Amino acid sequence: xPGSRILDGQFTSIQQAIATKKSNLEAIxxxxxxxxxxxxxxxxxxxxxxxxxxxxxxAPIIKP
Numbered sequence: 619x620p621g622s623r624i625l626d627g628q629f630t631s632i633q634q635a636i637a638t639k640k641s642n643l644e645a646i647x648x649x650x651x652x653x654x655x656x657x658x659x660x661x662x663x664x665x666x667x668x669x670x671x672x673x674x675x676x677a678p679i680i681k682p
Contacts, residue, residue: 619637619639622637636649636653656676657676662676663675663676
């Protein structure tokens with residue numbers, strides 16, 4: 619994506635990301651709602667438990 623950059627280091631051992639343009643407010647709102655529901659419903663916690671992932675938890679959503 620033009621203008622994007624990858625930051626050094628990592629904040630998690632599960633390396634995944636979701637990206638969209640800052641100007642795409644509809645996508646940002648959709649992704650925010652979807653991720654909040656996945657965390658709120660326990661889906662993320664259940665998947666971490668199901669696959670034996672230890673010392674990790676669902677991170678809070680932080681908007682730029």
